Amino acid sequence: MAAGDVFEATTGSCEDLHYVDTGMYDSPEYGSVYVLDAERPAVIDTGLGTNYERIVDAIESVGLSLADIEVIAVTHVHLDHAGGAGFLARDCPNADVYVHEIGARHLVDPERLVEGTKRAVGDQWQYYVEPRPIAEDRIVELSNGDAIDLGDHELIAHHAPGHAPHQVVYEDPANDAVFTADAAGIWVPSLDRIEPTSPPSNFDLEAALDDVEMLQELGVETLLFGHFGPCPTDDVLDEYADVLAEWVAAVEEERAERADDDAVVEHFAETVDSDLIEIWGEHKARAETGMNVRGVLGYLDSS
DSSP states (O other): OOTTOEEEOOSTTOOSEEEEEOOGGGOTTSOEEEEEOSSSOEEEOOOOBTBTHHHHHHHHHTTOOGGGOOEEEOSOOSHHHHTTHHHHHHHOTTOEEEEETTTHHHHHSOHHHHHHHHHHHGGGGGGOOOOOOOOGGGEEEEOTTOEEEOSSOEEEEEEOTTTOTTOEEEEEGGGTEEEEETTTOEEETTTTEEEOOOOTTTOOHHHHHHHHHHHHHHTOSEEEETTTEEEEOTTHHHHHHHHHHHHHHHHHHHHHHSSSHHHHHHHHHHTOOHHHHHHHOHHHHHHHHHHHHHHHHHHHHHO
16 A cells, blocks of 8 residues: 555445545555545545645546546545645536535635644644635535535535534445544554544544544444545444543643643653554654644643
């Protein structure tokens, strides 16, 4: 598995679905973008915008042209999911961009989004490109329960604000699957385990656990992770609820023992699991952990 590889999603009942490893943050098995070859073809999430050509190649490898794409559905406007939306909108003339109503303005004018991202990701900004603004008349705003009609498929948007207030997950009943965004954590297929995601500045534990419960109630067969790839639902959501609660408790406990928050961040960044470093690389594994610690600290301050 390497950056740019395109896979057919055959987990569970999935059909008409492919995904590409975008090589996000120069790491394999971290960022996936999906191409749904429906009657109205769709791309779900768009990556950073960096290495955008890998998404184009994925579309074409499925047998579609850029002009065939009618729907660009972003799960939320964090730039690791929406950074490529403007580039796709530019090159896919027949596509509208679907996004939760809270996030729409950030796709039209991404200046504040970029500023917030730089604060959140620190030196990881080196992996990003400046997003391209999207014309307002190309954007379709979604609210909870809205459905995107793709003909032989539909994408039902379920609001999932625990990770970010502008996040939705997209249920695809025809595939008995849901595109989980960051609501179900980060799936690491090589390790067969789930990792927490809790970035600043909007992470909320209680709301995130509510999102997990919502996903459980959907009862789908397959989870389609933005990080990374398809996974049978099985016990993953139960596991993630435990992982997330334990992660927040661990950060809170460490904070109580250390002199300042910088020391807490440094502690967790320095003690990242070696298996995770082997998969993602040292820089990404440590930076991801540090960012997630800062998100938990912000949540604790606001609780």
